[in-house]
Amino acid sequence: MKFGINRLTFSWLVLLVLTVAGAFIAERVEVSTLIVILVCSTIVMKGVMVIEHLMGLRSALLGIRWAMLSYFFILPSMIALSVLFPEVLAGLTSL
Amino acid sequence: MAASFGAALLESESALDQDLAVPEAAKASKETPGNMAVWVLIYAELFEFALFFIAFLIAKSHYPVVFSEGPLQLNTFAGTANTLVLITSSFFVARAMAAIKSGKRHECLTWLWLTLAAGSVYCGIKGWEYSWNEAAGIGARRNTFFTLYYYLTLNHLLHVLIGMCTILFVTIRTHMDIYDATNFEGLESAALYWHMIDLVWIIIFPLLYVLR
Amino acid sequence: MKFESQKVAKPYFIFALVLFVGQILFGLIMGLQYVSGDFLTTYIPFNVARMVHTNLLIVWLLFGFMGASYYLVPEESDTELHSPWLAKLSFWVFAAAGVATILGYLLVPYARLAEITYNDLLPTMGREFLEQPTITKIGIVVVCLAFVYNIGMTVLKGRKTVINMVLITGLIGLSVFFLFSFYNPINLVLDKYFWWWVVHLWVEGVWELILGAVLAFVLIKVTGVDREIIEKWLYVIVALALISGLVGMGHHYFWIGPGEYWLWLGSIFSALEPVPFFMMVVFAFKVVKERRHEHGNAIATTWALGTAVMAFLGAGVWGFLHTLAPVNYYTHGSQLTAAHGHLAFFGAYAMIVMTIISYAMPIMRGRPQGNPIAAQRLERFAFWAMCLSMLGVTLALTVAGAWQIALQRLPESGEALGFMATQDKLAPVFWVREILGVVFLLGLVAYLSSFFVGATESEVDSLEAAAV
Numbered sequence: 001m002k003f004g005i006n007r008l009t010f011s012w013l014v015l016l017v018l019t020v021a022g023a024f025i026a027e028r029v030e031v032s033t034l035i036v037i038l039v040c041s042t043i044v045m046k047g048v049m050v051i052e053h054l055m056g057l058r059s060a061l062l063g064i065r066w067a068m069l070s071y072f073f074i075l076p077s078m079i080a081l082s083v084l085f086p087e088v089l090a091g092l093t094s095l
Numbered sequence: 096m097a098a099s100f101g102a103a104l105l106e107s108e109s110a111l112d113q114d115l116a117v118p119e120a121a122k123a124s125k126e127t128p129g130n131m132a133v134w135v136l137i138y139a140e141l142f143e144f145a146l147f148f149i150a151f152l153i154a155k156s157h158y159p160v161v162f163s164e165g166p167l168q169l170n171t172f173a174g175t176a177n178t179l180v181l182i183t184s185s186f187f188v189a190r191a192m193a194a195i196k197s198g199k200r201h202e203c204l205t206w207l208w209l210t211l212a213a214g215s216v217y218c219g220i221k222g223w224e225y226s227w228n229e230a231a232g233i234g235a236r237r238n239t240f241f242t243l244y245y246y247l248t249l250n251h252l253l254h255v256l257i258g259m260c261t262i263l264f265v266t267i268r269t270h271m272d273i274y275d276a277t278n279f280e281g282l283e284s285a286a287l288y289w290h291m292i293d294l295v296w297i298i299i300f301p302l303l304y305v306l307r
Numbered sequence: 308m309k310f311e312s313q314k315v316a317k318p319y320f321i322f323a324l325v326l327f328v329g330q331i332l333f334g335l336i337m338g339l340q341y342v343s344g345d346f347l348t349t350y351i352p353f354n355v356a357r358m359v360h361t362n363l364l365i366v367w368l369l370f371g372f373m374g375a376s377y378y379l380v381p382e383e384s385d386t387e388l389h390s391p392w393l394a395k396l397s398f399w400v401f402a403a404a405g406v407a408t409i410l411g412y413l414l415v416p417y418a419r420l421a422e423i424t425y426n427d428l429l430p431t432m433g434r435e436f437l438e439q440p441t442i443t444k445i446g447i448v449v450v451c452l453a454f455v456y457n458i459g460m461t462v463l464k465g466r467k468t469v470i471n472m473v474l475i476t477g478l479i480g481l482s483v484f485f486l487f488s489f490y491n492p493i494n495l496v497l498d499k500y501f502w503w504w505v506v507h508l509w510v511e512g513v514w515e516l517i518l519g520a521v522l523a524f525v526l527i528k529v530t531g532v533d534r535e536i537i538e539k540w541l542y543v544i545v546a547l548a549l550i551s552g553l554v555g556m557g558h559h560y561f562w563i564g565p566g567e568y569w570l571w572l573g574s575i576f577s578a579l580e581p582v583p584f585f586m587m588v589v590f591a592f593k594v595v596k597e598r599r600h601e602h603g604n605a606i607a608t609t610w611a612l613g614t615a616v617m618a619f620l621g622a623g624v625w626g627f628l629h630t631l632a633p634v635n636y637y638t639h640g641s642q643l644t645a646a647h648g649h650l651a652f653f654g655a656y657a658m659i660v661m662t663i664i665s666y667a668m669p670i671m672r673g674r675p676q677g678n679p680i681a682a683q684r685l686e687r688f689a690f691w692a693m694c695l696s697m698l699g700v701t702l703a704l705t706v707a708g709a710w711q712i713a714l715q716r717l718p719e720s721g722e723a724l725g726f727m728a729t730q731d732k733l734a735p736v737f738w739v740r741e742i743l744g745v746v747f748l749l750g751l752v753a754y755l756s757s758f759f760v761g762a763t764e765s766e767v768d769s770l771e772a773a774a775v
Contacts, residue, residue, distance in 0.1 A: 008193065012186035016179060022305055023175035031307055039301050046182075046297045054189040055290045061127040064134060071141055075148060075298060082152040083306050089156040131596075132589035135616050139624045150709050235633075242717065246634065253578075 011053040018042045040080040047072030133284035137291045144295050151243050158239050163307040165240035173224035174304040177217055184213030185293040188286045198276035207266040214259040221252050244303055251299060258292045261285045308670050310381045312388035317671050318398050319374030320664045326367035331748050333360040338741040342734050358438050359412055366405050371660030372517055373454055378667045379524045380458050384465025389457050397453045404446040408439055430491060436506045437488045444488060451482040469538040473545055474520035480513030496564035503559045511556060515548040518659045522611060525666045529608045531599035540590040544583045551579035558630050570632040577630040581623030591615035604677025606686045610662035613694060617654025625650050637716045643708030650701040682760035685753055692750030699743035707736040
């Protein structure tokens, strides 16, 4: 039980650090390919942490856990791709 | 969403193919936090937000100039502060769950009230951000970026308010001694919904404020 | 089946499904006309196809509700139906009137139909969903009166359960609100009010009571959970549905002329409308989880759970998507409305009728523990085919709606595309919708054929043995 609570606190601290890092990027650094991938990776990391540890889905029904996790792999990837290749998306969506 | 629907109907499915499969189904649902209905709700909500995000990305690809200037005009400090507040509230509610599961009702109540406090701080910051925008002459009809910014953030704010009502409801029920170490499904469902609100903001923040 | 008179439900259910097939066929014709305007247009112009599509929907649902009531009220009241003879007679009157009206739409130009039926004596024709000639409307009122009288007398002489009370409240509301269709004020704002008070006060108000009652009935039967628990839930759901629905109706008054306060009232109360639907999901899953026995008719349980989920998605989530006044300012009357309409009508009302059919039909055909396994498998396939394709149709229409809003509604100062130019741009999405519509039809065909997948004696015996 002790470990469980420690894990919660640890996840919380990691999430805070990731958020502050993201904000720092927003303010200071010019956005480049590397930064886009970095920022989207932090979305994935944060999502997985909340799902696995705070929501406690690590031992849940496979279908439910999987659906939640895939949401946080698919959407950030889509965001990264569309930010990196906007012309492709614009081309695809011009009816 | 089909996956959640499938999982949701698992119980009735199993009844047909394997005769009298009650223990099987009961075992499976024990390991999953919350009740099936809240999962239907969570997937529906996440799906709705996914549609908004995709619409945002498509609009962004069509109006690159407006969408790269937009984030620079937003108050990144307010966005960051709100992310920290929401993540912290998610942590609080997770601690509340851990407390009730080990039978510490008073501790659970403290964490629940802290969750509500964090929710209120979030709303306060959002209000301040909107008035800051107004002072800077930013409105929903300025351009597509700001239309979507207001649509997304107002929608999210509405979910925070709904979530706060739900958390308040289960807090009162905890006060009334309805939940304990063996019976906490309602409390857990409310907590899961609250985490979902946090998860959505985890995507909104970089999408609106960071990536340009 | 407890009472012989419950059997009068059978023709109602069968005819409802026949009309359902018609509705889908006309939907497909119209879907094709969206992308290829000339298709069949000399025989079935778009406006006629649309009228037939929506009218068939409403009429088959009414048949379904009547069948459901004739089946469940005697059982709930623990007495025979007051007059099975009257129920049979009104079935034939209603069926004949319905068929004649649809043929009238298809064979005669609408203006001529109005002339033939002496619409000028009491003009009621021409409004969306209420296109029926005045004489048909009078026929509907007569049938409804006979129906409510028959059900009411049965309830009065028998046991008065909560399910019965909720159901009959819904049915009386249904009949009373239909009377608004006879009043056509000259003032356009008033006219709009009365128009909204028929079909929309049904679907956001009294029909929710019918939905809740039928769902509760089926759940009691298939799960064996205590009536007291289910009744408690029903009270809460009904109260929430009425509170949110009656004032939430205000989201229809946003742009028809009345005061601005409706923007607030309509937004706030209609934002609450998903709550009773969500309660139904919680309630259905909770009851199934706490079930006391395994009913042989597993597919009926699937339908009941599916109805709760799809109704929540269609009515709750897709309704909420565009119900707030500032959003609705841009979205009203777009393809987004069509997306919501399709999933809500199917998920809530079409599915509840199929739920009660799935539960009651096997019993009326002498299979108290449901259809044989092969039939249930086919029906399960049909369930998923219809649910998933309807979700697909809804998604396609949602994309079309969002696109339409972006092209036609949001742009200011003359950059906006015209209506027809926008529709042209959306053609690829409309193709996707049409293909998914065909998948839905296949699902429906599978559903209907599941009625004819036969049972051997031994299968019936084994099913019954499993249930004991």
